[in-house]
Amino acid sequence: MDQAKGPRKGRAIGKTNDVNADLIAVVVAVNDAGPCVLTIEEGGALPSGPFELAHRSLQSGLRAWVELQTGQPLGYIEQLYTFADRDRVGANQRVISISYLALTREEDTGASGRRSWASWYDYFPWEDHRSGRPPIVLEELRPRLIEWADGADDGATRFDRRRRAAVAFALDGRAWNEELALQRYELLYEATLVEEAKRGGVSAILASVPGRSMIADHRRILATAIARLRSKIKYRPVVFELMPPLFTLLQLQRTVEALSGRLINKPNFRRLIEQQELVEKTGATTAETGGRPAQLYRFHHTILDERPVAGTKLPLARA
Amino acid sequence: MDQAKGPRKGRAIGKTNDVNADLIAVVVAVNDAGPCVLTIEEGGALPSGPFELAHRSLQSGLRAWVELQTGQPLGYIEQLYTFADRDRVGANQRVISISYLALTREEDTGASGRRSWASWYDYFPWEDHRSGRPPIVLEELRPRLIEWADGADDGATRFDRRRRAAVAFALDGRAWNEELALQRYELLYEATLVEEAKRGGVSAILASVPGRSMIADHRRILATAIARLRSKIKYRPVVFELMPPLFTLLQLQRTVEALSGRLINKPNFRRLIEQQELVEKTGATTAETGGRPAQLYRFHHTILDERPVAGTKLPLARA
DNA sequence: ACGTTTATAATCGTTGTGACTATAAGGGGT
DNA sequence: ACCCCTTATAGTCACAACGATTATAAACGT
Structure with missing residues (x-):
């Protein structure tokens, strides 16, 4: 192998450069309660293990x-x-974490022991804006963030x-941007x-911190x-990985809203979905929700192949 | 460390799971000749080395x-x-390749030995559509792809x-999509x-293959x-990482065109750039290209912080 | 019968943007 | 000096996308 890679200079094959590679999975599903992530240890960790x-x-x-x-079992993976x-260094050993996102349907509830589904918003209570801005942003985060900002030297x-x-948090009249979840x-x-930022720190005074944390x-x-x-x-129709085979347009909308954490205008959503030909009617209807029975739709699979770029643009409120 | 990660089961710390992690860099710059990548071995390999x-x-x-x-030296990295x-497995050793994209300006031509800048399109001659669809697509790729397709069993x-x-290749009247470079x-x-697909294969009859290849x-x-x-x-203003401190709007447009491999409508490009306030005039002008002297612009840095989502949408030809 | 809920259709106005045309300002050749 | 070339810069037009709103239809419950 190394002979084939002559260009490398100063390359030393040996135990000194060996690392341990961990695979970590974020498995997402959406149910009536909202967006969920598959966890172990009662929500304290994501499924993971070393690459072997x-x-x-x-x-x-x-x-x-x-x-x-x-x-x-996993379907869609990315x-x-x-x-x-930081803080993942062992003596003469380094750990690399390779993380994946998986989308699935929360169906096959095999009784496999230590697994459990946990809502996203247990870990990020400030991310759910479906009922307007959650109080935690202005009541807890904003004062603490201002305190932190003012604590700077210069x-x-x-x-x-x-x-x-x-x-990040849409203060001072700015518009909320749901895609900034990581930056927040x-x-x-x-x-x-x-909580994670206080680990190993001297400040043993753990004031109440927002959101549940996880290991590492x-x-x-x-x-x-x-x-x-x-x-x-x-921009890509990945939502359908989270839907059952048959669904109503409102169910689809609720799923998108659960993921994005904000509400969508109903007529616009329907128009967008239908004119993109992402779904097709099955003819069947359902009447489980009360109100006029809704058409049941099915994902139009061939579209995936033909239009590799097209997607489910969300009709979201303008700033 | 492992105690903290109690959830893992069947985890065995030992040499058996060790891997070698390689870091590989795609360093991109744009000059008059077009988009370039930094290579070693006379264009035969990308800079790389093990993570230590x-x-x-x-x-x-x-x-x-x-x-x-x-x-x-590298600036922007992603x-x-x-x-x-495949074919990167050694005896009891596995290699993980962690690849990065870096954007830089091709200035400091330090005389560092074995480096050289090579045009993208030497490796992917079918990707440059700035002068219309390159002949290689219809003359060479299409017949061979059809031959391959028809060679299938069912x-x-x-x-x-x-x-x-x-x-992928915009045949049968379809529109060219420059973003499908990897899929192609x-x-x-x-x-x-x-050529890469024939390595180690039995077909020693190497018919002429399109584009220059690289190791591994x-x-x-x-x-x-x-x-x-x-x-x-x-959707992100990363082009400016490739530009000199001062530039004209046409230079900026040529850079974007070099990257995307297609031409852009000039008035629309200017309108888009200016209305997004991504650049600001310096007042200075330049007259090196012949024709009316052009305004010199500078990147408007503060915009990066304020609008984390906004970007340089390309005004590209409609399908 | 009426109200409630949800589904579905249609309309209106603004913005974005692709395509095009026109004018301005320099240099070089004859 | 003039013409012509090249490039810069401004403006127009039409259509598509889309956010917001209203209206109608179809079920159920009281």
Whole structure:
């Protein structure tokens, strides 16, 4: 192998450069309660395990670990990011985390022990704007962020911190941007307002921190997944990976709203979906919700192949 | 560390699961000749090297290797993808390739030995549509792709292959989509129409293959970078990383055209750039190109912080 | 019968943007 | 000096996308 790669200089094959690669999965589903993530340890961690020689590929290794730990088979998979960051260094060993996003339907509730579905918004209570801006933003986060900003040494840093907080959390009359989920989490981390940022720190005085945390950097990875998914549903029809075979347009809309954390105008949503020919009527109807029975639709699969770029643009409120 | 990660089951710390992680850089610049990539070995490989204990992070490791091998300091860096695929398996050792995209200006031509800038389109001659569709598509690729499609066993596969080829290469009256650069390369790989796909194969009869190749999967990584960059310039103002401090709007347009491989309507481009307030006039002008002297602009940096989503949407020809 | 809920259709006005035309300002050749 | 070339810059036009709103239809419950 190395002979074939002659160009490398100073390359030393040996144990000194070996690393341990972890595969971490964010498995997402949506149910009536909202968007969910598959967890182990009662919501304290994401399914994960080391990449091993026996695995044919990164993806198959990930599938194996998730199925072993939760019994959940995975369909759609997409690579998220590879981390090799802070506080994950061992003696003469480094850990690389390769994270994936998986979309599935919460059906096959195999009784596989330690798994459980947890709502996104238990971990990020400030991300759900479906009923307007959640109180936690103005009541808890804003004062603490301002306090953090004003604690900076020089004026330029204070100004910059206030601006970043305002952009991320839609303060000072700015518009909320649901895709900034990761930036919001990173900002709270930087401001030491999440539990993870206090680990190993001297401040044993743990004031109440917003949102439930996870081990290691799992919550950060979850934030990465949320941001990616919220962005992707706008230009690729990935929502359908989360839908049952037959669904009504309102169910589809509720799913998109659950993911994006904000409400959508109903007629516009219907028009967008229908004119893009992403779905087709089945003829059947359902009347389980009360009100006029709704048409049942099915995803129009061939569209995926023909139009690789088209997607489900979300009709979201203008700023 | 492992105690903190109690959830893992069947986890075995030991040499058996160790892997070697390679960092690979696609360093992009644009000059008068077009879009370029930084290479070593006379264009045969991308700068790369193993992730080592001494590196503080993945990014710093990458910077170190690129600077060591080419003398090029890196500015903007963005992670591309992590591969652990085919034919990169050694005995009891696996190689993970973590690839990055870097944008820079081709200025500091330090005389660092084995580096050289190579045009994208030497490796992907079918990707440059600035002067209309290149002849290679219809004259060479199309007949071979059809031959490959018709070589399938069953009719469904034949149909599917023809459709995929038509979508990727804009056959049968379809519109060219510059963002499908990676899919095109993968399709050619699957059809055994690129040199990499024939390595180790029995077919020693190497018919002339389109485009220059690289060692290992470096050309695939380059294709990934091109696709990512072509997509990203449409919604994030990353082009400016490739521009000198002062530039004219036409220079900016030529850069975008070089990257996307297609021409842009001039008035529309100017309107888009100016109304988004991405640039500001400096007052100075230049008259080096002949014709009326052009205003020199400068990137409006503050915009980056205020509008994290806004970008340089490309006014591209409608389908 | 009436109100409530949901589904479905239609309309209006603004914005975005692709395509095109026109005018201005320089240089070089004859 | 004039013409012609090249490039810069401004303006127009038409259509498509889309956010917001209203209206009508079809079920159920009281």
